[in-house]
Amino acid sequence: MERILTPSYQLSGNDFSCEFSYLLEDGKKCVAKELIEVIDEENQLVRFKIIDGDLLKEFKSFTLTVHVLPRGELTGVKWISEFEKIDESVPYPTKLIDFCIAVTKDIETHHLNEAKTEAAKTE
Template sequence: MDLVVNKIKSQGDIFHELFGQKPHHVANITPDKIHACDVHEGHFGKPGSIICWDYTFEGKKCVVKELVEEIDEEKQYMKFKVIEGDLLEEFKSLNIILHVIPNGETTIVKWIAEFERFAVDGPYPTKIMDFAIGITKDVEAHHLNEQ
């Protein structure tokens, strides 16, 4: 399991709402990283839904489909299971967890990658976590500029 923790100055509610209820707005905030987010089955913000992301990762145009496994509004916790796409070329399985924790004047944003490698010496998802940090910083900057 890889874990990345960011402290941001934006309100956690905004961050949680963006990824939980309105992920299609992420492309407007991080157009150099995320290009589109569409719902393929179900509805944004609902467990059991399938969403598809178009993004650029390490200079390559990529696609990923995720199953929304869990969204807990009270705990500001979301879990997504990668079910199709470029990320599964490197990992046998991959779940992304996003947990937003209010912390006084700041907010803690935890990104967790649960993964299974194809081989014991296979890669860790450190580049994916770096990508998540970049998105977190873009979202924070966007919301700070709006205030």
């Protein structure tokens, strides 16, 4: 399932942003524009700040950090979401968390398939 649709990237000075549509697990189509605040290659960490889109209808601010954690032959991924709800009636963003988990699984599947393809070439 394609989860991220029609990405559009913009570079303005030192600011790098991405605008895209995405599908939640329930099939709802949403839009977001994010500013990439941090790319830390040494620590394998990227932080995105949502600056426009559906999330800001319910949240005053929303930031996502993805951190890749090598553990020997295994690799873990930690997602950190920081947000401020517009008011207390707004539910926690569990659908977005489910989306992040699904994207992580998609990336894992892609990398496993690449590894299998590379291994087959060397046989």
